[in-house]
Amino acid sequence: MSDEGYEWSKTHSFFAKMGGFVYRGQTIDSLRFLVLVKKNEVINPFVSVQDIKDKSKSDSIGKAILTLQLLWFTLQIVVRGSRGLAITLVELDTVCMAILSLLVLFFWWDKPLRPERPLLFYSPQDVNVCPPSPSALSKAWKKPGRLDRLTDIFTCTGSEETTSMGIFDEQVRQESTRLIDKIDKHGAGIASLCATWMILGALHLIAWNFEFPTEEEKIAWRIASLVLAGGPLALFGMLVIGNRSRLDASRVERVGFEITFLASVLSVVSRVFLVALMIASLRALPCSAHQTVAWTSYIPHL
Template identity: 30%
Template sequence: MTTPSKESRIDRRFALNFTMILSLGSASSNNTRALWDILLSCGWTLFACTWTAVHPNIPGMNEGKVAITSRRLFIMAMALIAPELMITWATRQFFSARAAAKDFNDYLDTQPTKAHSDRRDISGMTATLRSDIPEGGGRPRAPKHTKFRRMTMALFPWMGGSRAVTEFKGWTITHGFFAWMGGFMLCVDDEPRATLTPDNLLHFVDEGSVDMPVISQVEVEDRSKGDGLSKGIAILQLAWFVVQLFARYVQNLPITLLEIDTLAIAALTCISYGLWWKKPKDVGCPCIVHWKGTANQLNRLTYNKADLGRLRGGRLRGLIYPFISLMGLEALISHRAASSRRVPSLGGYGKYHARIVILIGCSSGIVFGGIHCLGWNYLFQTYTQHMLWRAASLGIACAPVLLFLDLEYGMSLGRNVSKYRYFIITVATVSSLIYISSRVALIVLMMLSFRSLPLGVYDTVVWTQFIPHL
């Protein structure tokens, strides 16, 4: 038996690569797919997971479109790189919104007479609560609606709620989301002073420094740029992608590493989407709450800003600050606070159910790494790439475990946690660096895998095989 010459091996390799290049443009038959089909399918799914599914906080009143778009792109990148952070963020906001609704309803129940006496004509938005004040004064402007949204609400009223019913019936979880995402702006002498957290707002209402804002759930939802139809389309795109991959698994058809990564992001996005289901989406302007108390009462600050530069290795910790903040370690970093006219990009939550939030966030990280383990036996070009994929998948799955143990240890210390703050932060930094390096390795390996895809990856699912035949 003769061994093939070096030239023949090169020719066959060139022919294989040439076949792959040809498959980039179009499929040769109805039973195959092109590389562009794979890229477009994953691209649309990732777009639904990032740009469409993420519900950002309300921007600052004087921010331009460039700043708002840049922040949206930053959140989009975070959702692509670390979707478990989005789950942690959504979980913290969900529990915080529910707690805020309960606190305000309890307050309204204790003072029903005062709540009803403060009721104003909502359509007029009087001095008690003015919304959407344009820069430089002028008449309040109504929330903008796209033509698509108006048409959808006309055809399917149940998707946008009945606009005729505007009676204020207390706070719902939608109110809680709206408050935590920066929905109430405090104005002193007609000048924006700070964004109020629900705790700040309730404190000032209780002491009589501001009036109780009166806004119905329908009005809050009316400010949202999302509706049931847009959410349904995004979920259908995610579901269709998952069904396709499952069908390929049943028919023993290989999938690409990009599809595995997209599946992991889509699985985690569905969870965060469910937690944000009642959160208003892309609200442009907050409601204005006017200050009527004394200057001495205005001493409560909102939305802590960590001063990372004062710590050793501040730039490094600034890189992993989203991990530390969302997991509940921001109090260990700095005790400094400052008033803000905007909720931080990954902020807008209180300290509620800390252990449950940490558990959900770390568990989602384990799931994210576990899904990448589906490529455990993938046919890589080299043995080194194969081992790197396995190590990176395990690194993503194990880093949340290390972080969870670190946070549990910190919470078990109680008041003595300040003595070990640098140790806890160091362990959190190490676990975050393990995650980041593993994630970068997976992304690089995904890009390299397109140089040589396994046989059968361009074959499509034969859907008729799932139809029972008599």
């Protein structure tokens, strides 16, 4: 959008995805917003990053503090392992979640937190018809903290044009649809989900040689971790092969759905098994699991 004279950042994209931009009573995403700007359908599109961040309930300082807390906990687990102290399965699972949270913070650093009000965009025709009804706006936003879709908030009594304006111009709709069709909406989401499950399963494989109350529990942990890590990989591979194959599209879609359902069930069952094994392991912890790290051996005079 910089070519059109508008600066568009990741913060704008996040805010649009959350329903933060409203035009004619309908939330619009970044692609539809781009179409409207190109066709000069909106008259106040200049929204800075600071305007969006002002609506956020958190800032960089809060995110930095959370990042330090997650890094500190992860560091403690790493040091425990380097000192030969036992790491419990609960601690390992928690550090796995901490690592995933750090990844989320990295990718969502520019994402606003819980904005409560959208930014309303108008067209030149809207300005000449009627202003938005304050009572309708307050009614539509009676649930703060959620950017839900707005409908029928632009009303004007005493006029023949009492319309909700919730429908885009047909030409804009067609062009927006063509832009959206160029992007695979589901591919990126499936790939992200598969990557998350794979990372989670791979991190649980760290406990491959941990001490377990019984040998059967150790084997069960290994199997569940392998399924959790390998299932999404197999799913992603099958989807890639299906997209590149010359088979009938309906058949590929049916097989893909079956594989996705099977992989999802196996992943959920594996996760449940891991949680059950974590809780069961608390009945017989190693003695070193109760010891703390002697930080003075790393940082003298601490």
